[in-house]
Amino acid sequence: MTSSSRHGRPPFDTTEFRKALGTFATGVTIITARAGDGTPIGLTANSFNSVSLDPPLVLWSLANNAMSFEAFRAATHWAVHVLGADQEELSGRFARRGVDKFAGLEIEDGVGGVPLLRGCAARFECRTASQYQGGDHLIFIGEVLRFDRDEAAPLVFHGGKYAHATRRDPPDMKPRSAHLAGSFGEDFLGYLLGRSHFRFFAQIRPFLDAEGLDDMEFYVLSTLTLKPLLTENQIAEGMAGVLDANRQRALDGLVERGFARRTADGYALTQAGREAAIRLISAAKAIESQVLERLGAGDAAILKTTLNRLLGVVDQRAADVLWEKDEGERER
Amino acid sequence: MTSSSRHGRPPFDTTEFRKALGTFATGVTIITARAGDGTPIGLTANSFNSVSLDPPLVLWSLANNAMSFEAFRAATHWAVHVLGADQEELSGRFARRGVDKFAGLEIEDGVGGVPLLRGCAARFECRTASQYQGGDHLIFIGEVLRFDRDEAAPLVFHGGKYAHATRRDPPDMKPRSAHLAGSFGEDFLGYLLGRSHFRFFAQIRPFLDAEGLDDMEFYVLSTLTLKPLLTENQIAEGMAGVLDANRQRALDGLVERGFARRTADGYALTQAGREAAIRLISAAKAIESQVLERLGAGDAAILKTTLNRLLGVVDQRAADVLWEKDEGERER
Numbered sequence: 001m002t003s004s005s006r007h008g009r010p011p012f013d014t015t016e017f018r019k020a021l022g023t024f025a026t027g028v029t030i031i032t033a034r035a036g037d038g039t040p041i042g043l044t045a046n047s048f049n050s051v052s053l054d055p056p057l058v059l060w061s062l063a064n065n066a067m068s069f070e071a072f073r074a075a076t077h078w079a080v081h082v083l084g085a086d087q088e089e090l091s092g093r094f095a096r097r098g099v100d101k102f103a104g105l106e107i108e109d110g111v112g113g114v115p116l117l118r119g120c121a122a123r124f125e126c127r128t129a130s131q132y133q134g135g136d137h138l139i140f141i142g143e144v145l146r147f148d149r150d151e152a153a154p155l156v157f158h159g160g161k162y163a164h165a166t167r168r169d170p171p172d173m174k175p176r177s178a179h180l181a182g183s184f185g186e187d188f189l190g191y192l193l194g195r196s197h198f199r200f201f202a203q204i205r206p207f208l209d210a211e212g213l214d215d216m217e218f219y220v221l222s223t224l225t226l227k228p229l230l231t232e233n234q235i236a237e238g239m240a241g242v243l244d245a246n247r248q249r250a251l252d253g254l255v256e257r258g259f260a261r262r263t264a265d266g267y268a269l270t271q272a273g274r275e276a277a278i279r280l281i282s283a284a285k286a287i288e289s290q291v292l293e294r295l296g297a298g299d300a301a302i303l304k305t306t307l308n309r310l311l312g313v314v315d316q317r318a319a320d321v322l323w324e325k326d327e328g329e330r331e332r
Numbered sequence: 333m334t335s336s337s338r339h340g341r342p343p344f345d346t347t348e349f350r351k352a353l354g355t356f357a358t359g360v361t362i363i364t365a366r367a368g369d370g371t372p373i374g375l376t377a378n379s380f381n382s383v384s385l386d387p388p389l390v391l392w393s394l395a396n397n398a399m400s401f402e403a404f405r406a407a408t409h410w411a412v413h414v415l416g417a418d419q420e421e422l423s424g425r426f427a428r429r430g431v432d433k434f435a436g437l438e439i440e441d442g443v444g445g446v447p448l449l450r451g452c453a454a455r456f457e458c459r460t461a462s463q464y465q466g467g468d469h470l471i472f473i474g475e476v477l478r479f480d481r482d483e484a485a486p487l488v489f490h491g492g493k494y495a496h497a498t499r500r501d502p503p504d505m506k507p508r509s510a511h512l513a514g515s516f517g518e519d520f521l522g523y524l525l526g527r528s529h530f531r532f533f534a535q536i537r538p539f540l541d542a543e544g545l546d547d548m549e550f551y552v553l554s555t556l557t558l559k560p561l562l563t564e565n566q567i568a569e570g571m572a573g574v575l576d577a578n579r580q581r582a583l584d585g586l587v588e589r590g591f592a593r594r595t596a597d598g599y600a601l602t603q604a605g606r607e608a609a610i611r612l613i614s615a616a617k618a619i620e621s622q623v624l625e626r627l628g629a630g631d632a633a634i635l636k637t638t639l640n641r642l643l644g645v646v647d648q649r650a651a652d653v654l655w656e657k658d659e660g661e662r663e664r
Contacts, residue, residue, distance in 0.1 A: 012479075014385050020481040021382040021390070023414045023453040024359035025488045025497050049381045050353040051393050052467025053346055058353070059391075059466070061383050082355045088500070122355040132464055134391070134473055135384025141466055147344075149352040156357045156497050158486050165357050165488050165495040166634060168420070189620045189632075190532055192639040194551070197529040198574045199646040200522055215575055219526070242530045243547055288521045294645040295638075300521075302498060303638040306631050307524040313626040314531040 018160075025158040025165075028083045030094045031060060032115050033075040040102050040115035041068045044095040046157050047137075048080055056144040058124055061137040067097060069138070075128065077112025078142060082122040084152035085298050088162055090117070091155060111145050121152040153298025164302045200291065207283040211276050212257065216242070216250040218280065224260055224269045225277045231266035350492075357490040357497075360415045362426045363392060364447050365407040372434050372447040373400045376427040378489050379469075380412055388476040390456055393469040399429060401470070407460065409444025410474060414454040416484035417630050420494055422449070423487060443477050453484040485630025496634045532623065539615040543608050544589065548574070548582040550612065556592055556601045557609045563598035 032042040043066065051057040058080060062072055072078065083091055094101050108116040111125045126142025133139075156163040186192070201215070208218050223238040224230060230238065239247060251267060254260040259273030269277065292300040364374040375398065383389040390412060394404055404410065415423055426433050440448040443457045458474025465471075488495040518524070533547070540550050555570040556562060562570065571579060583599060586592040591605030601609065624632040 012388070016481070017385060017388055017476070017479065020414075020454040020456065020479045023481055023484070023486060024361065024380060024382075025486045026358055026381070027356035027490075029356065047381050047383070048356060049358070049379050049393075050356075051379070051471060052469045053349060055467045056344070056349055057467045057469075059471070061381075082352075122352040124352065130464070130466075132462070132471075132473075134462075135387045135389045137384045137389075139383060139391070139464075139471075139473075141464075141471075144349070147349065147352045149348070149355055152355070154355060154357040154490050156488065156490075158359075158488075158497050159499070162500045163497040164500055165490050165497045166638060167491070168494045168496055168633075168637065186640075187636065188617065189624065189636065190529075190536065190616055191554075192636060192643070193525065193529040193532055194574075195572050196639050196642050196646070197522075197525040199572050199643065200525055202572070203646065204522065222523075240527050240530050240534070242526075284522055285520065291642070291645055292521065295642060299638050299641055301500075302634060303642060304519065304521065304524060305498060305500065306627075306635040306638065307528050308518075309631055310528050310623070310627060310635060311524070311531065313623055314528070314535065 022159045025156055025163065027121075028087075028091050028155045028157050028162075029060070030081045030083065030090065030117060030120075031062075031072070031078055032081065032117065033072055033078040034113050034115065035068070035071040036074060038113075040107065041071050042094050042101050042115070042117075043068060044091050048082075051141060057129060057141055058126065058144060059139055059141045061134060061139045063137050065136075072140070073131065073138065077110075077114050077125070077127055077145075078140070079110050079114045079116055079126065080124040080142075081117050081120040082124075083155040084119070084121040084150070085155050085164065085301065086152075087119065087155055091162075120150070121154060122149040123147060153296065153301075164298065164305060166299055166302050200287075203287045203291075204280070204284050207280055211280065213276075213280075214250070214253075216246045217253050220247065220250045220254055221259060221269070221273065221277055221280070224254075224267060224273065225281070229263065229266050229268045235267065354491045357488055357495065359453075360419075360423050360487045360489050360494075361392070362413045362415065362422065362449060362452075363394075363404070363410055364413065364449065365404055365410040366445050366447065367400070367403040368406060370445075372439065373403050374426050374433050374447070374449075375400060376423050380414075383473060389461060389473055390458065390476060391471055391473045393466060393471045395469050397468075404472070405463065405470065409442075409446050409457070409459055409477075410472070411442050411446045411448055411458065412456040412474075413449050413452040414456075415487040416451070416453040416482070417487050417496065417633065418484075419451065419487055423494075452482070453486055454481040455479060485628065496630065496637065498631055498634050532619075535619045535623075536612070536616050539612055543612065545608075545612075546582070546585075548578045549585050552579065552582045552586060553591060553601075553605065553609055553612070556586075556599060556605065557613070561595065561598050561600045567599065 026046040029045050029048045030042055031045050032040060035041050045060050048058065048060040051059050060080065062069060093099060102115065106118050110116040114125060116123060124144045125146040126144055128140060129143040130141040131138055154165050156165045213221065219239055219242050220235065223235055226238060236247065251260065254273065255262055258270055259276055260267050261270050295303065358378040361377050361380045362374050363377050364372060367373050377392050380390065380392040383391050392412065394401060425431060434447065438450050442448040446457060448455060456476045457478040458476050460472060461475045462473040463470055486497050488497045545553065551571055551574050552567065555567055558570060568579065583592065586605065587594055590602055591608055592599050593602050627635065
């Protein structure tokens with residue numbers, strides 16, 4: 001535990017103080033207004049919070065040395081835009097200096113002429129109700145005159161970084177009970193991974209059947225799409241623990257069916273194999289799209305992020321083998 | 333998009349306003365102080381935010397009609413505890429009325445005698461610097477005299493519910509590029525699920541080898557642990573898309589090896605089968621613990637939550653088949 005004291009009042013370590021403040025997760029907002037000359041102004045802030053329900057008041061604070069400080073201080077109206085998970089780029093843009101923040105954005109005109117952004121999780125159009133000095137920041141309290149809201153996964157800031165957030169309780173599931181003694185509970189990670197994998201895969205299997213491929217042949221075929229030519233070792237690495245004993249049989253099956261050919265250096269797809277792979281890939285990606293859509297964009301991103309991290313933990317060495325330097329668009 | 337206006341100033345729908353405010357994710361804090369008679373007081377608040385770095389100021393706000401309003405208003409010192417992901421119970425406790433909130437908690441004495449809680453993501457010990465009326469709430473501005481911080485996944489509140497948060501970018505991975513044309517990219521969900529499953533499973537396989545079981549026999553054995561007796565249909569449902577053709581062979585293998593027996597109504601484990609299952613389950617759970625520990629408690633919980641949700645999407649019907657009414661501890 002890092003600890004700092006201001007008992008004797010030397011100003012304590014600002015970096016540490018920032019880090020401690022960063023443990024408190026927040027959403028991300030963009031605050032907009034118009035300067036005296038009508039120019040739209042805006043900045044990214046996570047110091048937003050609600051204050052009062054009746055009257056409806058919200059607050060945020062702005063550093064005294066911010067570029068737009070004087071313009072915001074003079075503004076009679078401003079708007080708070082709560083950003084959704086897909087608006088990280090917008091957050092970054094409004095956090096930078098010296099760029100035309102509004103370039104190319106569709107703007108609506110809000111109460112008091114305040115420029116309103118689109119596609120946000122919520123917007124609060126406010127009239128400046130009070131301003132209080134708070135150290136090196138000014139606290140703006142606004143009366144909410146109008147607001148709107150969209151269903152959207154939130155953009156979250158925590159520990160100095162953007163974060164995903166997801167509900168703790170699945171909407172249509174009660175919390176799962178503990179492991180049953182002497183069996184794998186539904187909560188066992190291996191169960192969840194295996195079941196998720198096999199259920200997802202079961203939706204792809206009809207397309208394999210249509211190509212006359214079994215699961216293992218499909219795994220090998222998919223692995224062969226990764227590079228023009230793969231050695232047996234690379235195939236083994238690429239298949240990452242899929243039952244070893246069946247790999248050779250699947251390779252032989254693909255060669256026999258004319259989908260792959262054996263060369264002096266390893267294995268490669270034939271034209272027919274590549275065409276089958278492309279058909280299967282587009283079918284599988286269509287299924288993926290449906291599944292991810294039903295899961296929702298926020299959870300889909302979270303699932304992929306955490307699976308990637310899981311692979312980093314269970315799979316430290318193997319994941320990189322197939323993604324080497326000869327693929328220019330990949331930076332790792 | 334839900335939209336409400338206060339142009340003509342009828343008080344607008346408070347429920348809708350709350351929902352709009354709820355789109356802004358926040359951490360969760362507990363604020364503590366001592367009443368005039370020395371009694372420790374505390375409450376859960378998510379209206380916390382930072383104000384100023386120099387001097388170090390933070391703020392939060394409290395409803396004028398809160399039970400402890402007068403005591404907090406009179407307090408010269410208070411402390412903000414930022415809660416970690418594992419402190420949801422504490423959050424709930426301090427949000428309730430009429431309970432002894434501090435019962436059984438280990439308390440430290442902070443600056444000004446303020447009771448400090450343990451195990452939090454961060455703590456800020458403050459002196460009341462200012463108080464401002466803000467509608468139906470009072471805004472407390474505190475000068476931070478001392479703070480400490482622990483590395484901890486945050487407890488998050490969003491949309492009226494507790495949420496998980498996780499970093500957007502894996503710490504040791506750059507963002508992955510888009511799909512390679514004509515191949516499955518690392519970003520394809522099927523790839524992530526398959527690879528995660530097989531890599532995780534590869535760590536369990538040595539224990540199967542020791543029992544003389546192959547993968548499919550292990551899946552069947554695991555399924556058989558779920559109930560004293562399973563029909564072939566239940567086994568098929570329980571295996572959820574694991575290659576159908578091999579299931580019967582695996583069942584026969586287990587029977588042959590004396591791990592399962594066939595009855596008139598279906599299949600059941602023998603004593604030897606149950607003992608083997610228990611050995612494998614404890615090995616697998618030990619591996620799970622190691623993996624989840626390396627992943628971190630926050631991400632582990634998120635991974636399980638989102639996999640459960642994925643199963644709700646790909647697996648709506650099948651998941652319930654094996655978890656029926658005869659298991660009293662399960663409520664679904």
